[in-house]
Amino acid sequence: MAPQMGAAGAAGKSHDQQAQDANMRKARVSVRARSEAPIIADGCQWRKYGQKMAKGNPCPRAYYRCTMATGCPVRKQVQRCAEDRSILITTYEGTHNHPLPPAAMAMASTTSAAASMLLSGSMPSADGAAGLMSSNFLARTVLPCSSSMATISASAPFPTVTLDLTHAPPGAPNAVPLNAARPGAPAPQFQVPLPGGGMAPAFAVPPQVLYNQSKFSGLQMSSDSAEAAAAAAPAAVALAGAAVARRRRRSPLTPTSRWRSRRRSRPS
DNA sequence: CGAATTTGACCCGCGC
DNA sequence: GCGCGGGTCAAATTCG
Numbered sequence: 001m002a003p004q005m006g007a008a009g010a011a012g013k014s015h016d017q018q019a020q021d022a023n024m025r026k027a028r029v030s031v032r033a034r035s036e037a038p039i040i041a042d043g044c045q046w047r048k049y050g051q052k053m054a055k056g057n058p059c060p061r062a063y064y065r066c067t068m069a070t071g072c073p074v075r076k077q078v079q080r081c082a083e084d085r086s087i088l089i090t091t092y093e094g095t096h097n098h099p100l101p102p103a104a105m106a107m108a109s110t111t112s113a114a115a116s117m118l119l120s121g122s123m124p125s126a127d128g129a130a131g132l133m134s135s136n137f138l139a140r141t142v143l144p145c146s147s148s149m150a151t152i153s154a155s156a157p158f159p160t161v162t163l164d165l166t167h168a169p170p171g172a173p174n175a176v177p178l179n180a181a182r183p184g185a186p187a188p189q190f191q192v193p194l195p196g197g198g199m200a201p202a203f204a205v206p207p208q209v210l211y212n213q214s215k216f217s218g219l220q221m222s223s224d225s226a227e228a229a230a231a232a233a234p235a236a237v238a239l240a241g242a243a244v245a246r247r248r249r250r251s252p253l254t255p256t257s258r259w260r261s262r263r264r265s266r267p268s
Numbered sequence: 269c270g271a272a273t274t275t276g277a278c279c280c281g282c283g284c
Numbered sequence: 285g286c287g288c289g290g291g292t293c294a295a296a297t298t299c300g
Contacts, residue, residue, distance in 0.1 A: 048273060050292055063291070067272095077291095274297065283288080 029161040030091045032081075039078050040090055044068055044100065046076055057082040069098035 033040060039062070046064035053060045059080040066074040074094035081087035151162040
């Protein structure tokens with residue numbers, strides 16, 4: 001039997017994902033937050049599809065995929081810091097192809113705006129320390145609370161936005177723990193002072209639109225927490241992706257030899 | 269019974 | 285050219 005499953009099989013398996021890959025999927029957003037829960041609840045539905053053990057870290061890395069929509073290409077990597085188990089590093093990749101829940105959407109808007117500024121400021125020639133500093137400066141401007149730090153690095157094949165939420169202030173009065181996956185545990189605090197206040201009708205607004213406008217006035221958010229940033233990450237990814245345009249690493253299509261004859265023996 | 273998670277195997281890209 | 289590591293898939297297992 002020839003391995004023809006390539007075209008058909010691959011098509012049936014990855015189907016639209018590849019298309020979106022080609023379109024945009026280089027941007028990534030890493031969110032570092034202190035959380036005791038295994039994963040950060042960002043309001044989206046995630047399905048775990050793999051787990052690997054990093055070489056230098058005693059803690060394994062988990063891979064999640066968004067299951068809210070059938071063809072949602074968004075993926076999430078959850079890795080816990082080896083030195084500080086309290087720090088959870090969540091990396092988002094891809095853009096949601098479906099309307100997010102109000103909670104997640106609100107947060108997404110927030111970070112997308114921040115990301116927009118970052119890109120705007122460090123996009124021209126963000127390649128060295130200058131770019132990074134620039135973005136940092138912008139980040140601080142956007143978030144005077146200084147409790148969080150955003151960094152963008154364009155030296156990588158794809159832009160990576162890193163949000164540091166590990167420096168949460170010692171008593172965030174405004175911090176309202178949404179609903180951490182672990183009740184009773186100290187939820188991560190991510191405080192973002194918002195001038196406007198009140199939920200803006202920004203729901204269901206595609207991130208790309210935000211980027212296009214490039215001037216989303218104000219970050220509207222009522223509750224703040226690390227989860228918020230996490231949820232917002234995907235939006236940031238979208239922004240970054242849009243900025244970088246397209247850049248592929250793998251051949252346009254070589255699914256033929258992807259999973260031809262996978263011989264798997266059962267564990268027991 | 270169904271869905272989600274777990275776990276081992278497979279494949280690819282990159283480094284040496 | 286070979287080896288290592290990272291990432292993904294899919295069957296099996298477990299939980300609701």
